[in-house]
Amino acid sequence: MKEGTSETPGYCRDTEDYDVRQWDTREDCEVRQILDRIADKWSLLVIALLDRRSLRFTELRRAVDGVSQRMLARTLRQLERDGLVHRTVHAVVPPRVDYELTPLGATLHSTIRALVDWTEGHQNEIAAARAAYDIREAEERAAQEQEVARRDAVARDVLAGRR
Amino acid sequence: MKEGTSETPGYCRDTEDYDVRQWDTREDCEVRQILDRIADKWSLLVIALLDRRSLRFTELRRAVDGVSQRMLARTLRQLERDGLVHRTVHAVVPPRVDYELTPLGATLHSTIRALVDWTEGHQNEIAAARAAYDIREAEERAAQEQEVARRDAVARDVLAGRR
DNA sequence: CTGAATCCCTTCCGATACTG
DNA sequence: CAGTATCGGAAGGGATTCAG
Numbered sequence: 001m002k003e004g005t006s007e008t009p010g011y012c013r014d015t016e017d018y019d020v021r022q023w024d025t026r027e028d029c030e031v032r033q034i035l036d037r038i039a040d041k042w043s044l045l046v047i048a049l050l051d052r053r054s055l056r057f058t059e060l061r062r063a064v065d066g067v068s069q070r071m072l073a074r075t076l077r078q079l080e081r082d083g084l085v086h087r088t089v090h091a092v093v094p095p096r097v098d099y100e101l102t103p104l105g106a107t108l109h110s111t112i113r114a115l116v117d118w119t120e121g122h123q124n125e126i127a128a129a130r131a132a133y134d135i136r137e138a139e140e141r142a143a144q145e146q147e148v149a150r151r152d153a154v155a156r157d158v159l160a161g162r163r
Numbered sequence: 164m165k166e167g168t169s170e171t172p173g174y175c176r177d178t179e180d181y182d183v184r185q186w187d188t189r190e191d192c193e194v195r196q197i198l199d200r201i202a203d204k205w206s207l208l209v210i211a212l213l214d215r216r217s218l219r220f221t222e223l224r225r226a227v228d229g230v231s232q233r234m235l236a237r238t239l240r241q242l243e244r245d246g247l248v249h250r251t252v253h254a255v256v257p258p259r260v261d262y263e264l265t266p267l268g269a270t271l272h273s274t275i276r277a278l279v280d281w282t283e284g285h286q287n288e289i290a291a292a293r294a295a296y297d298i299r300e301a302e303e304r305a306a307q308e309q310e311v312a313r314r315d316a317v318a319r320d321v322l323a324g325r326r
Numbered sequence: 327c328t329g330a331a332t333c334c335c336t337t338c339c340g341a342t343a344c345t346g
Numbered sequence: 347c348a349g350t351a352t353c354g355g356a357a358g359g360g361a362t363t364c365a366g
Contacts, residue, residue: 032204032229034289035282039202057328066195068360073329083292094327095366104288111281114274119198125267126197129246220348231340236349257347258346 037082038108042067042075047105047112050085054100084108200245201271205230205238210247210268210275217251217263247271 037043045064049055055063061072076099079085084105090096101109200206208227212218218226224235239262242248247268253259264272 030286030290031279031282034286035207035279036204038282039204039207039278041199041202044198044202069329070331070361071359074359081293081296082289083296084289089328093366095329097328104285104292107285108281111274111277115202115278116194116198118271118274119194119201122267122270123193123197126245126247127193129267130244133244133246232349233341234339237339252348256346258349260348 034082037078038112040075042071043079044112044116046072046075046079046099047084047101047109048116050099050101050105051109051113052101054088054098056096056098060099079105197245200241201275203238205234206242207275207279209235209238209242209262210264210272211279213248213262213264213268214272214276215264217261219259219261223262242268 042064045067046060049060049063057072057076060076061067061069064072067075076085076087080087083102086100086102086105088098088100090098205227208230209223212223212226220235220239223239224230224232227235230238239248239250243250246265249263249265249268251261251263253261
């Protein structure tokens with residue numbers, strides 16, 4: 001089986017004796033796997049970039065900045081297979097290949113865009129939360145060590161002095 | 164440096180001579196990294212699950228179904244550090260730890276929910292697209308092989324018969 | 327230019343075992 | 347119950363090379 005195909009076990013042990021409360025647990029047989037691909041680092045960026053315009057391979061490569069040729073090619077093939085991106089090959093030399101969102105991909109775009117926008121809009125809060133967390137953790141760690149040292153001292157005193 | 168800290172280079176080469184068209188390329192110094200964490204497989208599921216209710220570690224473990232103890236613990240630590248999830252330790256025995264979304268995390272919930280809903284709502288279309296793609300690819304591959312075989316035959320004839 | 331294929335190193339992650 | 351520590355296999359992904 002070729003590399004990117006993912007053996008897709010496909011199973012879905014029958015949902016007998018299992019009350020579907022929301023979507024949470026195992027009905028994701030397929031969903032879980034799709035979500036993984038959609039929420040993939042590069043897929044996210046590519047879909048976000050392909051907004052109402054088509055871009056060629058090299059343009060995407062430059063725009064994403066950091067993606068390797070290998071990963072971009074793989075990502076695009078997957079997105080094409082999933083019917084989210086359309087690939088147009090122009091029979092010219094040098095070859096030119098354009099990528100654009102399919103109607104299905106376009107419906108995903110706004111959702112992904114929302115996610116990206118959220119991240120942009122809250123990155124400062126997250127950075128602050130991280131800083132606060134790190135400080136708290138450092139303090140706790142320090143207090144912990146002090147406590148250990150104190151106990152050590154006490155133990156030494158007891159052993160050395162009066163016993 | 165401990166495992167999950169991620170060396171966070173933090174750089175962001177100054178945005179001189181770079182027209183910010185949208186968000187696409189490199190202003191993601193920080194965003195890119197946050198997006199990666201948020202769009203993470205387990206983070207997504209955990210945040211989606213923590214809807215207006217608090218769950219304890221084991222409940223999450225069961226609900227997510229498939230996550231290892233290690234990954235769940237790591238994911239929760241990260242989410243806590245990012246200020247998206249709040250952790251409450253009850254000083255009882257056996258220990259009990261509750262997790263719930265912070266206000267910040269709650270604002271992310273709907274967005275993530277939208278992503279999950281999209282996936283659920285379009286999984287059939289994606290499955291169909293994949294099937295179609297695979298068939299097309301198989302046909303092309305078959306045609307390719309036929310062509311090769313045909314040319315082979317011709318070449319053999321030329322070499323053997325009249326030359 | 328647009329890929330596919332190979333090599334190879336790094337990171338991820340699950341299984342297991344051990345604390346509080 | 348709620349973790350942390352360690353280890354080994356598996357997967358991810360970059361650099362390079364070759365082809366159309």
